[in-house]
Every structure is written in structure tokens, then in C-alpha cells.
Amino acid sequence: MIGAIRSEIRKVFTTRLWWGMALGMSVLAALIAMGFAALLGNADMDGGEGQGNPFARLTVGTAQMIYNAGIIQQMTILFPLAMGVLLITGEYRHKTITATFLSTPNRWVVMVSKLVAVAVTGAVYAVLHAAASLAGAVPIIKFVKHQPTMLNEPKVWQSLGIGIIAFIIWMLLGFSVGMLIRNQIAAVLLAVGATFVIQIALSIIFTVKEWYSAMKWIPGQLTTNMVITSNPLAGQSVDPKSAAQYFDHWWQAAIVLIVYAAVLSVTGAFLTTRRDVT
Amino acid sequence: MTTAPPAPPSQIEFHNLSKRFGDFTAVRDLTFTVEPGRVTGFLGPNGAGKTTTLRMLLGLIRPSEGTATIGGRQYGAIANPLRVVGSALEATNFHPGRSGRDHLRVLAAAAEIPDKRVDEMLELVAIPAAARKRAGGYSMGMRQRLGLAAALLGDPQVLVLDEPANGLDPEGIRWLRGFLRGLAADGRTILVSSHMLSEVEQTVDDVVIISNGQLVKSGTMADLHGPSSALVRTSDPSRLAGALRVADVTSHATPDGALLVETDDLRLVGDVALRAGVPIWQLQAQVSDLEDMFFRLTEGQNRNLGDATTAPRAGDAIMGRDGGNEK
Incomplete structure (x- = not known):
């Protein structure tokens, strides 16, 4: 088992894919974090209709938003998602899955080893993401906005730590989609398309219909729910209905997201253990 | 011989092996054994079911009926199989962005084989320098050699090679012949598939010929000559x-x-x-013309070619998967 895990981790870090994706993600994360930081104190960011303005005043929650800006915008979270898809579909595309199953014929062992490798890679990405976001936002907050960076707040670091869990779950989601679909192009399009298009469509529909409590089950919303543990709207009068789009605690959102990933990955792993490798 | 003796530890045994994909029978009731210390050629035209048979032996495809065992055990039941059975299935199965050496290091890690062995094997197949480049640029001959290095990584007693001579130049084929003969002389069991008898004629001791998924002939090379x-x-x-x-x-x-x-x-x-x-x-x-005999044994039966009188069967599409060995 140790050998199979080491093999899977080696697989991830012996092609250029991992750092290419990491580089693209980091640049994007830094840019979005800079953008968020630049919005500080902007009175026009009021969501209207009692939604509140998280940038009105720098709170701990606002700092959490800025340092996780890429995740909240559901942009950088696409990188671990796509990476998860590519890690497994690449094996089918290049037929290396044959060599994998020949060295470890117990396919459940292979699947569990891959999950461990996915978790390790997800954690690496999360750390890089946090570093890039801080590098992008801190100079703007400090030198342009002349505000405290909030880096002495434990809740800011807690939020970045939870980001690691979020990245691992998203990579696992991608990995599961890849196991189920196997065709690399189709799987990437479906995973990214579902995140991008379907989530946004659902958000719009739920908002228009005012189904705020349905919003909190959307993966992107759950992720925001996880990393923002302090209310950035603290002290503002907010329509209580819109508060219904989040769970009360970050770990509740995490559990829901983990259940999504677990259902998908167990289904995918089960199919993988049954299928012929031709 | 009154009680069934235990199978020799490195004998390969196929017993009533069949595989159906939907209503298409790729392999039908195949029974033969492959003995240690000899090179056995597993022959048949393209699409005869060779690759499917080897994949069933290696636990990649689930047989519909029958068993395929190595030393009496199914592949999946062997602890750390790379140390018992080395295999090279298709020479195209490398990630183009990973170096050949890293490909072997990935396998070595899974089988808990020291990395030192990786470099030894690359020396053995004579591609130590090229293996540090990304596999996408490898020639067919280099891929075959890399596949062979992968198969030998665990110093296995049993080798299963699918079309190892495919894409090799005459010099490479000669090299492979000497290589396989040497391995067999060590007492290893070597099963080599090919769609061309002439390619392996001078390499193999025994032959097993299949056509349309069924056994046509098996015996020693001398038997075949008649x-x-x-x-x-x-x-x-x-x-x-x-x-x-x-x-x-x-x-x-x-x-x-x-x-x-x-x-x-x-x-x-x-x-x-x-x-x-x-x-x-x-x-x-x-001198009996083996190529001619091979052709006669498998002639007019190739289900993949079809003919003017019979419409192509829907199931033939399945064999498109076999195309990997036609590179």
C-alpha cells in the first residue's frame, strides 16, 4: 500500500502538468486577490435589497474574502477540479492504467492510493494558492489602502487552513468525474462546465425565485461557506432571508461537500474495479 | 500422475478460457500450457484474440469462462506480481510527458523495487541516456526496449510480451532474439505473441496458433516443421x-x-x-514453408476481413480495440 501510494505521488510530480496548472492558478489567484483588495472601502459594492456590502469596512470576514478571493469567485477552484480530472483521465488517455493495474492488481488499493495522492496534490495547490493570494493582496491593503492586513487574526489563518480541505475536496470531485467519464476532454468539459455554467444558472434561478435555502446546497456556495468563517457584513443590517443561503458552521458545509465527493468517488471507484481494461 | 501434481511455479496455464464482449466471442474455450525454460510463440492473425487472451491472463479483462493461471495462481492473487510476472503489452502505453526513466520509477515504487534497479534495466536494454528524455519523442524501437525494461524490473520468472518485435528494425529483432533466448536459458517462462510467424520463427521453441479466438495448433517448432x-x-x-x-x-x-x-x-x-x-x-x-502453413491454418477464417458474401458483423467493431498492436 505504501508503495502504491508512493507510485501515485511520483506519477503526479513527474510530468509538467502539475506545475503548469499550479503556475496558472497562482497567477490568477494573485490577480483576483489584488482586485478584491482594491475594492476595499468601495461604497458601490452594496448588493442592494439588504444584501449588505462586505467591502464597506475591513473586518476579519472581509480579509477572509480577499485572501480566498479566487475561491469565492469560483475561478481558481477550477484548477484543482481540472487537475483531479486530468490525473485519472490521463491514465486512460495514455493507457498507463494498464501498467498501474499490472503493478497493483487490487484495484481498490489503486483507488485508495490515488485518493491519497489527490489529497497530497490538493494540499500543495492550496498552500500555493494561499501564498499567491497573500502576495497579491497584502501589498495593496497595506500600501494602497493603508489598512491592517489582519494577518494577526487566527480566524484568517483558520480560513486559509480550511482552504486546504476545500482544495482536496474539489480535486476529489474532479477525480470522481474523471473516473466516471474517462474520456479526458468530455470529463474536463463536464466538470468545468457544471461548475461554471450550471452553478451560475442555479444561483440565478434560486435568487430570482427567492429559494435562498436551496442556494446553500450548491458546491460553490458550500465552498464559500467553508472558507468565510467570520461574517464580513458584521454590524450591517441585512435581509435575514439572504442569510439562509449559508449553513451556520463551516464544517456543516464541508460535510455536505464531502458527501457529494464521496458518493461520486465511491461510484466511480466501484465501476473502475469492475471494468475490463482493453 | 495419479494425483494432480502442483503446477510448476512458473508454468502458465490456460484452461477453457472464453471471453465474450456482448454477442461477440473474442476468445473461445482456449486450453494450453506454457512451459518454463522455453520461449513460446503465441501466434495468430490480427484480431485473433491474442491480446484479449494475454489481458485475461494478467487480470485486466475478466474471463467469461475458464481460468488463466501462473504457477496455479490467478494474476490478481499474486502478492507483488511484478516480481513474479513481467509483461509488456502495448509499446504505446507511456505518458508522452513523462521520461522513460520516471515511468520505470513509478512502477518500481509500486512494486517496492529500489530505484537503482531502474537504471540497471535501462543499461540492460541499452537506452540509459535516451530514457531521461520525455517518452513522447521515442521511436518504436525505443518504446519496445523501454517496455522490456519495465517487464524485467522485478526480475520475474515469467515474461509475457505482446508483439515485442513489432516496429523493430532487423537489427533490433536480432537483438531481441538473443535477449529472449538468454532469458529462457535461465529457466524463465517466456510467452511472446506475434501476428507474423516469420518474426519469431527463429526465436521460439514452442508455438500456439489461434485463429478467431480458437486454438488451431500447438506444439514444438519441430512438430510444426513436420x-x-x-x-x-x-x-x-x-x-x-x-x-x-x-x-x-x-x-x-x-x-x-x-x-x-x-x-x-x-x-x-x-x-x-x-x-x-x-x-x-x-x-x-x-523445407516446409512455415509461413505458408501458418497462412493455411488461419486462412479464410479471419473474421475481421469479412468477404463479399457475408455482411460484416456488428460485433467486429469490438476488435477495433485490438488496433493498438498494429502501430
Whole structure:
């Protein structure tokens, strides 16, 4: 088992894919974090209709938003998602899955080893993401906005730590989609398309219909729910209905997201253990 | 032989093995054994079911019926199989962005084989420098060598190679021949598939020929050659035949008026003819044309080619998966 895990981790870090994706993600994360930081104190960011303005005043929650800006915008979270898809579909595309199953014929062992490798890679990405976001936002907050960076707040670091869990779950989601679909192009399009298009469509529909409590089950919303543990709207009068789009605690959102990933990955792993490798 | 003896630790045994994909039968009731210390050629035209059979042996495809075992065990039941069975299935199965050396290091990690062994194997197949480049740029010959290095990583007693000579130049084929002969001389079991008899003719000791997923012939290379004979042309075939019969040598007349003599002793034939006083125009040892025999054994049955009278079967599409070995 140790050998199979080491093999899977080696697989991830012996092609250029991992750092290419990491580089693209980091640049994007830094840019979005800079953008968020630049919005500080902007009175026009009021969501209207009692939604509140998280940038009105720098709170701990606002700092959490800025340092996780890429995740909240559901942009950088696409990188671990796509990476998860590519890690497994690449094996089918290049037929290396044959060599994998020949060295470890117990396919459940292979699947569990891959999950461990996915978790390790997800954690690496999360750390890089946090570093890039801080590098992008801190100079703007400090030198342009002349505000405290909030880096002495434990809740800011807690939020970045939870980001690691979020990245691992998203990579696992991608990995599961890849196991189920196997065709690399189709799987990437479906995973990214579902995140991008379907989530946004659902958000719009739920908002228009005012189904705020349905919003909190959307993966992107759950992720925001996880990393923002302090209310950035603290002290503002907010329509209580819109508060219904989040769970009360970050770990509740995490559990829901983990259940999504677990259902998908167990289904995918089960199919993988049954299928012929031709 | 009163009780079933345990299978030798490195004997490969196929027992009533069948595989159906939907209503298409890729392999049907295949039974044969592959012995240690010999190179066995597993032959058949493209799409005959060779790759499917090997994949069933290696636990990649689930048989519909029957078993395929190595030393009495199914592949999946072998702890750390790379140390027992080395295999090279398709020479295209490398990630183009990963170096050949890293490909082997990934496998080595899974089988808990030290990385040092990776470099030793690359030396052995003579690609130590090239293996540090990304596999996407490798020639077919290099891929075959890398595949072989992967198969040998765990120093296995059993080797299963699918079309290892495919894409090799004549020099590479000669190299492979010597390599495999050496491995067999160490007592290893070597199963090599090929769609061309001529490619492996000088390498293998035993042959197993399949066509349309069914066993056509199995035996030693000598069996395949059949008894040796000589062709004689003379002005009086029946008189020579009589004289040869006296000398205890059987002969048959051929349609074009020659004699086919069941012996490889050309001198004896000449001496008998001289004593009988018949002139000889031609006397030559008859070498059986194996390629021709292979073709006849599998001829007209290739389900993938189809013909004018039968519509192609829907199931034939399945065999498209076999296309990987036609590179």
C-alpha cells in the first residue's frame, strides 16, 4: 500500500502538468486577490435589497474574502477540479492504467492510493494558492489602502487552513468525474462546465425565485461557506432571508461537500474495479 | 500422475478460457500450457484474440469462462506480481510527458523495487541516456526496449510480451532474439505473441496458433516443421519409387511427375537411384514453408476481413480495440 501510494505521488510530480496548472492558478489567484483588495472601502459594492456590502469596512470576514478571493469567485477552484480530472483521465488517455493495474492488481488499493495522492496534490495547490493570494493582496491593503492586513487574526489563518480541505475536496470531485467519464476532454468539459455554467444558472434561478435555502446546497456556495468563517457584513443590517443561503458552521458545509465527493468517488471507484481494461 | 501434481511455479496455464464482449466471442474455450525454460510463440492473425487472451491472463479483462493461471495462481492473487510476472503489452502505453526513466520509477515504487534497479534495466536494454528524455519523442524501437525494461524490473520468472518485435528494425529483432533466448536459458517462462510467424520463427521453441479466438495448433517448432522430406525429379518415377521401397524409404508421386521422398538423407536417395540406373535431374531437401502453413491454418477464417458474401458483423467493431498492436 505504501508503495502504491508512493507510485501515485511520483506519477503526479513527474510530468509538467502539475506545475503548469499550479503556475496558472497562482497567477490568477494573485490577480483576483489584488482586485478584491482594491475594492476595499468601495461604497458601490452594496448588493442592494439588504444584501449588505462586505467591502464597506475591513473586518476579519472581509480579509477572509480577499485572501480566498479566487475561491469565492469560483475561478481558481477550477484548477484543482481540472487537475483531479486530468490525473485519472490521463491514465486512460495514455493507457498507463494498464501498467498501474499490472503493478497493483487490487484495484481498490489503486483507488485508495490515488485518493491519497489527490489529497497530497490538493494540499500543495492550496498552500500555493494561499501564498499567491497573500502576495497579491497584502501589498495593496497595506500600501494602497493603508489598512491592517489582519494577518494577526487566527480566524484568517483558520480560513486559509480550511482552504486546504476545500482544495482536496474539489480535486476529489474532479477525480470522481474523471473516473466516471474517462474520456479526458468530455470529463474536463463536464466538470468545468457544471461548475461554471450550471452553478451560475442555479444561483440565478434560486435568487430570482427567492429559494435562498436551496442556494446553500450548491458546491460553490458550500465552498464559500467553508472558507468565510467570520461574517464580513458584521454590524450591517441585512435581509435575514439572504442569510439562509449559508449553513451556520463551516464544517456543516464541508460535510455536505464531502458527501457529494464521496458518493461520486465511491461510484466511480466501484465501476473502475469492475471494468475490463482493453 | 495419479494425483494432480502442483503446477510448476512458473508454468502458465490456460484452461477453457472464453471471453465474450456482448454477442461477440473474442476468445473461445482456449486450453494450453506454457512451459518454463522455453520461449513460446503465441501466434495468430490480427484480431485473433491474442491480446484479449494475454489481458485475461494478467487480470485486466475478466474471463467469461475458464481460468488463466501462473504457477496455479490467478494474476490478481499474486502478492507483488511484478516480481513474479513481467509483461509488456502495448509499446504505446507511456505518458508522452513523462521520461522513460520516471515511468520505470513509478512502477518500481509500486512494486517496492529500489530505484537503482531502474537504471540497471535501462543499461540492460541499452537506452540509459535516451530514457531521461520525455517518452513522447521515442521511436518504436525505443518504446519496445523501454517496455522490456519495465517487464524485467522485478526480475520475474515469467515474461509475457505482446508483439515485442513489432516496429523493430532487423537489427533490433536480432537483438531481441538473443535477449529472449538468454532469458529462457535461465529457466524463465517466456510467452511472446506475434501476428507474423516469420518474426519469431527463429526465436521460439514452442508455438500456439489461434485463429478467431480458437486454438488451431500447438506444439514444438519441430512438430510444426513436420517430418523432413526430399524432392526428386527423374525420368522414371515409378521405378525409383520401387527401388526406394526396397531400401525401406517411402515416397509419393507428386502431380507434376516428381517424387516426394520421406527422408532427409539425400545421399541415400542418390545411391539408390544409381543402383537402379535411373537418372536424376533434381534432388533437393524439402523445407516446409512455415509461413505458408501458418497462412493455411488461419486462412479464410479471419473474421475481421469479412468477404463479399457475408455482411460484416456488428460485433467486429469490438476488435477495433485490438488496433493498438498494429502501430
